[in-house]
Amino acid sequence: xxxxxxxxxxxxxxxxxxxxxxxxxxxxxxxxxxxxxxxxxxxxxxxxxxxxxxxxxxxxxxxxxxxxxxxxxxxxxxxxxxxxxxxxxxxxxxxxxxxxxxxxxxxxxxxxxxxxxxxxxxxxxxxxxxxxxxxxxxxxxxxxxxxxxxxxxxxxxxxxxxxxxxxxxxxxxxxxxxxxxxxxxxxxxxxxxxxxxxxxxxxxxxxxxxxxxxxxxxxxxxxxxxxxxxxxxxxxxxxxxxxxxxxxxxxxxxxxxxxxxxxxxxxxxxxxxxxxxxx
Amino acid sequence: xxxxxxxxxxxxxxxxxxxxxxxxxxxxxxxxxxxxxxxxxxxxxxxxxxxxxxxxxxxxxxxxxxxxxxxxxxxxxxxxxxxxxxxxxxxxxxxxxxxxxxxxxxxxxxxxxxxxxxxxxxxxxxxxxxxxxxxxxxxxxxxxxxxxxxxxxxxxxxxxxxxxxxxxxxxxxxxxxxxxxxxxxxxxxxxxxxxxxxxxxxxxxxxxxxxxxxxxxxxxxxxxxxxxxxxxxxxxxxxxxxxxxxxxxxxxxxxxxxxxxxxxxxxxxxxxxxxxxxx
Numbered sequence: 001x002x003x004x005x006x007x008x009x010x011x012x013x014x015x016x017x018x019x020x021x022x023x024x025x026x027x028x029x030x031x032x033x034x035x036x037x038x039x040x041x042x043x044x045x046x047x048x049x050x051x052x053x054x055x056x057x058x059x060x061x062x063x064x065x066x067x068x069x070x071x072x073x074x075x076x077x078x079x080x081x082x083x084x085x086x087x088x089x090x091x092x093x094x095x096x097x098x099x100x101x102x103x104x105x106x107x108x109x110x111x112x113x114x115x116x117x118x119x120x121x122x123x124x125x126x127x128x129x130x131x132x133x134x135x136x137x138x139x140x141x142x143x144x145x146x147x148x149x150x151x152x153x154x155x156x157x158x159x160x161x162x163x164x165x166x167x168x169x170x171x172x173x174x175x176x177x178x179x180x181x182x183x184x185x186x187x188x189x190x191x192x193x194x195x196x197x198x199x200x201x202x203x204x205x206x207x208x209x210x211x212x213x214x215x216x217x218x219x220x221x222x223x224x225x226x227x228x229x230x231x232x233x234x235x236x237x238x239x240x241x242x243x244x245x246x247x248x249x250x251x252x253x254x255x256x257x258x259x260x261x262x263x264x265x266x267x268x269x270x271x272x273x274x275x276x277x278x279x
Numbered sequence: 280x281x282x283x284x285x286x287x288x289x290x291x292x293x294x295x296x297x298x299x300x301x302x303x304x305x306x307x308x309x310x311x312x313x314x315x316x317x318x319x320x321x322x323x324x325x326x327x328x329x330x331x332x333x334x335x336x337x338x339x340x341x342x343x344x345x346x347x348x349x350x351x352x353x354x355x356x357x358x359x360x361x362x363x364x365x366x367x368x369x370x371x372x373x374x375x376x377x378x379x380x381x382x383x384x385x386x387x388x389x390x391x392x393x394x395x396x397x398x399x400x401x402x403x404x405x406x407x408x409x410x411x412x413x414x415x416x417x418x419x420x421x422x423x424x425x426x427x428x429x430x431x432x433x434x435x436x437x438x439x440x441x442x443x444x445x446x447x448x449x450x451x452x453x454x455x456x457x458x459x460x461x462x463x464x465x466x467x468x469x470x471x472x473x474x475x476x477x478x479x480x481x482x483x484x485x486x487x488x489x490x491x492x493x494x495x496x497x498x499x500x501x502x503x504x505x506x507x508x509x510x511x512x513x514x515x516x517x518x519x520x521x522x523x524x525x526x527x528x529x530x531x532x533x534x535x536x537x538x539x540x541x542x543x544x545x546x547x548x549x550x551x552x553x554x555x556x557x558x
Contacts, residue, residue, distance in 0.1 A: 163382050165416040
């Protein structure tokens, strides 16, 4: 497995493989891999001849009061894990090369970034779209895999790619869960044993809403009540948002239907967790 | 010469030439060609094996009170002129394909876009950077040529390319002028005979400032006074801005030096003209 730090070497690597007709599949990450990341990498290896994974804890997508500094990092472990699933190249650039002095170009998808996580994390998606476009230009993949756990992020990236005519195919990957249902996240490592128990309420609430929906309840109001009730009755939790609406435009709906999404952000102690279910 | 209207056909054309190892040089334009455009195309043919010129009067870079509807257009004449200088392909997409229903992704270089033309044309450069990035992704050139008459635009495009790691070389081209010195512009066709005479004051003022600078006058204040005096004493004119400062950061300087730029925007009747000189 190749380990590449510099932007120009990454470009050269991709160029040489593209010239030999190889299809490059890309998984951008912030590292600290769990089985969710590894599932994206395995999917990537089905989609392309060569798999590139980037590891970059992107400073521009963290707010000033957020967990950039304490975000978990373990490059050696990540290298071993990526290698074990057949990744061909890890790109782990330095922040100083990604954002040199005077950096000041930004990509935004304002409509889709307004609500949900965008409302409580101003500037977050601007940082995400900007760094993803940079990584796309550096890695030059044919296809890129994104997890559906970050549902709003996925929709924003898909829209950016469409609107800016970026010649890359975006492949969504279903949420990977712990045996009990908790969506995998690098941030789960922040949870105490007690918080870990409470954290399950996101999944429970979403499953209950899905069950009700499949039983014929389509009223967003009724479903919201049920979801919020399950979370409120769980210790150590505080709802950031509970969204019920269109899975495409991310606007609220009164009646849910096929293509609607229920998305949650919940504070469990000092950790903010997200999860969602597509109907 | 190939005439291409659809985005997917343009992609295919570029892909087939890239695969055959041909270097593609690109000149994005809004059409209504004059000798300035043709000079960019000739430069492009020195730089690449194949020259693509886009013609697209980009709605998103015009303000609501600006001249989008009356901007001069003549596709048949443009095709003949481009053909006469050996252009290989004209890409003239439809606005409805470039900006489909719900389009909402924007690229911005806020710092460089704040002053000069950005101050009197809010949103203008956001439209420019967005459409140029789209065209870059569709045409996939190796190199692109931009005129220095739109000096702020050139600096913004160069910064966008650097910041977003876009794998395209940007080649600036010197301003092309009429025999009497007026910078060539499609908007010159708006001028009446009388206005055409007054329009020369931009060039005269810039040449006078350059002469003074080369004679040892480096004070921005003194040079500005001279420039503004020449323009104010010309009938039918109104200064939009007179900028004297860094040619890189586009911030004002008190003392000019090598790399400084003097840039002007002047209303002549109802036509807004720009010009500049790099010291």
